[in-house]
Amino acid sequence: MRAASVSDYRELARRRLPKIFFEYIDGGSYAEETLRRNVSDLQAIALRQRVLRDMTNLDMSVQTLGQTLAMPVGLSPVGMAGMYARRGEVQASRAATAAGVPFCLSTVGVCSVEEVAQGSVAPWFQLYMLKDRGYMAELLGRAKAAGCPVLVFTVDLPVPGARYRDVRSGFTGSSGLSGALNQAWDGITHPAWMWDVWANGRPHSLGSVAGALTQRSRRVTDFLAWIARNFDRSVTWADLDWVREHWDGPIVIKGLLDVADAREAARCGAQGLVVSNHGGRQLDGVRSSISALPRIADAVGGDLEIYMDGGIRSGLDVLKALSLGAKACFVGRAWAWALGAGGEKAVAQMLAILRSELAVAMVLTGCTTVGAAGRDLLDLD
Ligand SMILES: Cc1cc2nc3c(=O)[nH]c(=O)nc-3n(C[C@H](O)[C@H](O)[C@H](O)COP(=O)(O)O)c2cc1C
Numbered sequence: 210m211r212a213a214s215v216s217d218y219r220e221l222a223r224r225r226l227p228k229i230f231f232e233y234i235d236g237g238s239y240a241e242e243t244l245r246r247n248v249s250d251l252q253a254i255a256l257r258q259r260v261l262r263d264m265t266n267l268d269m270s271v272q273t274l275g276q277t278l279a280m281p282v283g284l285s286p287v288g289m290a291g292m293y294a295r296r297g298e299v300q301a302s303r304a305a306t307a308a309g310v311p312f313c314l315s316t317v318g319v320c321s322v323e324e325v326a327q328g329s330v331a332p333w334f335q336l337y338m339l340k341d342r343g344y345m346a347e348l349l350g351r352a353k354a355a356g357c358p359v360l361v362f363t364v365d366l367p368v369p370g371a372r373y374r375d376v377r378s379g380f381t382g383s384s385g386l387s388g389a390l391n392q393a394w395d396g397i398t399h400p401a402w403m404w405d406v407w408a409n410g411r412p413h414s415l416g417s418v419a420g421a422l423t424q425r426s427r428r429v430t431d432f433l434a435w436i437a438r439n440f441d442r443s444v445t446w447a448d449l450d451w452v453r454e455h456w457d458g459p460i461v462i463k464g465l466l467d468v469a470d471a472r473e474a475a476r477c478g479a480q481g482l483v484v485s486n487h488g489g490r491q492l493d494g495v496r497s498s499i500s501a502l503p504r505i506a507d508a509v510g511g512d513l514e515i516y517m518d519g520g521i522r523s524g525l526d527v528l529k530a531l532s533l534g535a536k537a538c539f540v541g542r543a544w545a546w547a548l549g550a551g552g553e554k555a556v557a558q559m560l561a562i563l564r565s566e567l568a569v570a571m572v573l574t575g576c577t578t579v580g581a582a583g584r585d586l587l588d589l590d
Pocket residue numbers: 233234235247285286287288315316317335363463485486487488489490518519520521539540541542543545
């Protein structure tokens with residue numbers, strides 16, 4: 210099948226990846242209400258069609274945090290991408306760089322921050338706050354030394370949400386001998402993945418946090434257990450001062466849905482925030498990112514850069530989010546599916562699809578410059 214849309218990459222990833230990884234990417238928490246809302250609330254927004262305007266020249270570029278993005282899209286941090294394709298974070302970063310958009314590397318990426326910086330360009334770096342502050346300080350120093358221009362501090366995961374699909378698939382929790390056999394069968398029945406990732410994509414560790422662990426426990430599953438034990442739920446806004454002491458570049462707070470929290474982020478001097486519910490993977494039942502966006506943009510849009518992620522599946526969705534106040538959108542599953550479907554090439558094609566869909570949406574709404582997108586592009590009646 211030739212992919213024509215983001216959802217086609219989902220189907221291709223479903224075929225190529227072992228079930229445990231496909232379900233890990235695809236799933237949300239609990240009953241997945243918020244995951245569904247992220248998508249359906251975007252779908253429910255109507256664009257306002259306008260005609261007979263000169264739409265010869267479109268400007269999709271945005272200036273943000275000292276960078277020029279070729280279009281208002283970035284790749285959200287996604288953990289363990291190196292398990293979806295060989296050295297997956299490097300491949301995705303290359304595709305993003307070629308498209309002129311930022312790639313944000315997860316704390317729990319398979320490739321380390323140094324590997325991504327050397328194999329591509331220095332990524333934006335996403336931080337989860339772990340209890341070991343000494344290690345956190347060292348990690349921030351490494352990200353800085355690697356040349357990462359922006360720190361994305363994720364604040365909506367002091368504890369992981371319950372992800373039923375991961376328990377059922379055996380991705381988390383102990384699944385005993387039958388689970389191990391199931392996983393082996395899962396791998397064997399996906400030979401393209403076995404060859405690409407299992408045989409040729411090693412080491413399968415979490416590169417940036419590998420140093421905090423002993424040699425004996427370097428398997429991905431051990432890292433996950435270590436991380437679950439080490440997430441720090443005592444973190445407060447005051448800890449932003451600690452982050453600031455160890456990071457002198459721009460800081461973006463990721464995982465805000467509430468206006469009061471957005472005001473706090475602005476007060477603490479963050480340069481940006483991502484309106485996000487972690488792709489519906491944390492507190493199920495919270496509102497969709499797109500429905501939280503306008504009120505946050507209205508409250509603090511003049512103080513810091515507003516980004517959003519959650520449910521973006523097309524260039525039309527991108528324009529809707531811009532119209533409601535986002536400077537740029539990030540995509541999570543869209544690139545993870547593409548990576549799982551066909552590595553760097555597929556991520557590049559997926560980004561090209563988003564770009565051409567955004568162009569069509571701009572032409573048919575009469576929007577020549579993404580920076581000027583506003584609520585007048587929407588049919589809000
Ligand atoms: C498989 C997967 C892994 C993720 N890992 C991380 C992570 O390590 N750090 C983080 O801040 N967000 C993580 N997220 C959340 C994404 O950054 C992003 O908020 C979310 O995917 C956006 O929703 P979307 O997938 O509908 O685009 C992950 C999401 C997925 C789907």
